[in-house]
Amino acid sequence: MIVAERKPFDEIRNMVKGYKKVLTVGCGTCVAVCLAGGSKEVETLNAELNLAFKKDGIEFGAHTLERQCDMEFLSELDAKADNYDCFLSMACGAGIQFLAERFPEKPVLPAVNTSFIGVNLDVGWYEEKCRACGQCVLGMTGGVCPVTMCAKSLFNGPCGGTNKTSCEIHKDQPCAWLKIYERLAGQGRLEQIMAISPPNDWSNQKPRKVIQPGYEERLKAMHP
């Protein structure tokens, strides 16, 4: 899931200052699950904003979509958009941009910082697991991601900074390659650690697209 955190209130306040009618748009998918931008957070943020801008008479509306990363759901806002002079999106960076594309004439402001792709350890507690590098090596690394977990994102073994099971950046940060070693050893396939992963194509760092298998034909037909 994509994990986001709400921006500091001051930052949000400064962004919406000067507008008269603001629609706070929540997203009912990842950011709702990570308790950053679902309808509850929308209502809470609006209450805070109402309090802060009581004297300025700014009006704050609320609308939480199923997903801001699907235009079918964004279209729910078409009828409302004219009533507002600005959108405050609580979706991840993808959702915010898609909302901005849908309404190119309107300012769209981010109310959250998109943090990472991660897992839920407990209510409100998340940990990054994936950097979306586009060249997954988890099969060779015992399901431990060296791109995310290694401070240098090393593909082929630890660096000289591995220090008594920890990474040199911090004693609480385990060395990713130690974890990989332990996992592979535990599964009795340690010999695979010797396989060399070719360097990732980091030059491919423009916005990436994913077309799920089986959908290529459909896309060609629908979007020639």
Add this chain to the structure above:
Amino acid sequence: MITENCSNMVDISISKDVLVIGAGSFGLQAAGQIAAQGYKVSVIGAKTACARQSGCTSEMLEKGGVNIMQDVSIEALAGVVGDFRATLTKNNEKVESIFGAVVVAPQYSYSPLNAKYGLTLNDKVMTLSQFEAIISSDSEKMKAIQNGGEGGAGANVAFLMGFAQEGEPLLTGRVLKGALAVQNMKGCKAYIYAGNVKVGANGLERLFTQGRHAGVVCFKPSETPKVQQGTDLLKITIKDPVVRSDVELTPDFIVVEEGLVVDKQNLDLCAKLRVDTDLDGFLPSNNVHRFPAKSNRDGIFVVNSSLDATNAALRVKELIGDGTKKVVADRAKVDENLCVICLTCYRSCPHGAIFWQNGAAAISPAACQGCGICASECPMDAIQLGEFTDESLRANIKDAVVSAQATQKDAKSEPTIVAFCCKNSALEAFESAKLFGHEMPVGFKIVKVPCAGKVDVEFIMKAFVDGADGVMVAACHEGNCKAERGNTYAKWRVNEIQKRLELMGFGKNKLTFTTIASNMAKEFACKVNDFAKSLEG
């Protein structure tokens, strides 16, 4: 029984089978009493007591009323009250069985505490467990006690307890029984040196009196006795505070207390059952709102004594009855269209009442206690309580502010204060404060909530938006929440909003969190007045 003031009742069916985990004396007593009520009982766990002596009749044991399953353990427990689905394992074979209720009779292990008295265990110095094993046998060691005294007479046995640990009633009972057994042996004498004595259990007073009448000597010194352990000599010295001199005893044997140990197995079981322990890891968690033998989960009972066993049997009967039960259908409902199955509710529910099915969270009407923690934590506002919908609470907040402001028009200007009052404590305290005529500010109004855990961040902010000068969240005392953690959640939320208020430049003092008991009417009024004063200043 407490009746619910709700119209929306539904019948649910409840399995009439009961699982007892822990085949010690108390577990088997519970099993026997539950089976006597006509329910089928399966007992798992290490068998450490005789079933017949614990009240299971031959008929129960032979005809399957009580089925003692040796070497079976529980791997997982899904489902909710009335429909618990237990995965039981034996030699890697798994079977899933359905039970209406589960009774846990925890089996803890003991740790010797001789080191805390500076003693080494040997033939003369033994732990309570070792002593119990000896006197229930016919061994050489038993003869040593019987004839171990001077000139072949009975031995003097000293028991040490309550100096090395806080202790618990079970330990007191074991020591009293042991001392009485010694005293009843011909020529033997028993001495008890007790520090902290826990006597809050059935029959302990009687046992103590019995011992005293038989001649057991009890000392309760204020300091830990000095114990000397020589090759042939044991010597216990205490200071007598009355005669102000040392009192010495040279017993033939010393029996040292033991501590109960919560091991990984105990904790694993609690995690599997999702039942809360107390701070030391013992079951159940303390909660004054709960009837004896109940745990934080409806349908899971905890038995630590004979009295608990009887109570559990009564509760099981009350729960299962004839296999159908009337429950409130809309105590808490999930809007399946809004739910994103983020699992926040499942993880936050203190009663284990939430599960998920068909792509949405679901709340068991039988297990739900209506505290509303889930509803307040839900990021999509997908959960609504039948009696306390978000809509009605928002309206109540508005009404509270408006009526508080209205009362002030003809009085001097005082701050408008809205207090969210938990119906289990603060609400009662408020009502009695009114009844007793304790003065409170005219601009003070309350909003009733089922538990402080139902006070949303949004509600507090809304009260300020609506025009409140101050907001108070009044919860039960720490460790006293009917919903285990509702007050804790409320406190966390208040702390968070205070931070946000400060960042917004409003100052955190406009919002306060307080804990109160239902009988603290005067204190409640004081707290409100102090808060009002702090807002004026």
